[in-house]
Amino acid sequence: MPLKTRRWCVPAEPDDGLRILICRFRPRGLPKAKETWDVWMRDLGPSPELLAAFQGKGQTPITLDAYRERYLREMEAQRGTIAELAARVDRGETVTLLCSKDCIIAEACHRTLLAELIEAARAK
Template identity: 30%
Template sequence: MGKSQGSSAGIFAIKRIYEDPSDDDGCRVLVDRLWPRGVSKERAQLELWLKEVAPSPPLRKEFAHMQERFADFRAAYEAELETNPAVQTLHGLAAEHGKVTLLFGARDPETNHARVLLEFLQG
């Protein structure tokens, strides 16, 4: 189950897209640049696919989900998020819906961009 955190502008949580949707997900937003394998659009039950908030392709390739590169990846991705207008889109959705669940496809629930994004949004 994904972690959630409250703020005055709503709650953010993260969840693997391969987990079943639930009523308490709120607004479901896919935050991967690539569509996850084996997941139909119907099963995903997305409100939005926000590719723009994902790490840039060069950063994603450099990280390659390698644990030893995660600290450098986190710093570089947070720098990208500082100037990314898609972050405001997520804050707007949280204000509108009360809760936004950030969906990701990565296998590792801790070492991935959605975790960095969640912590960035919680600020």
């Protein structure tokens, strides 16, 4: 499978290909020597405002549906990067999208939403 999703703390597998960290913030306290990704694309992660709204910082937390809708809107500005990743997958390269170790529900995670956007871009 050329497009994969994982938590960044999951050890790399030989067939992971290009491992991309898609978190807005780099994991705290992790030395560069222990990074498990090849490249960090912070703009593919949810904005700080969206994260705060989802986590309920200073407000009532937004629903998963609202989070999904807002994240997809934010990613409209990243169409070019998403198209580039889709092209890599089309060429047979494996791309593994990595996010927070705290994201344990893959269906509700932005890495899954981004994978859907990449797959949709492949269909075009």
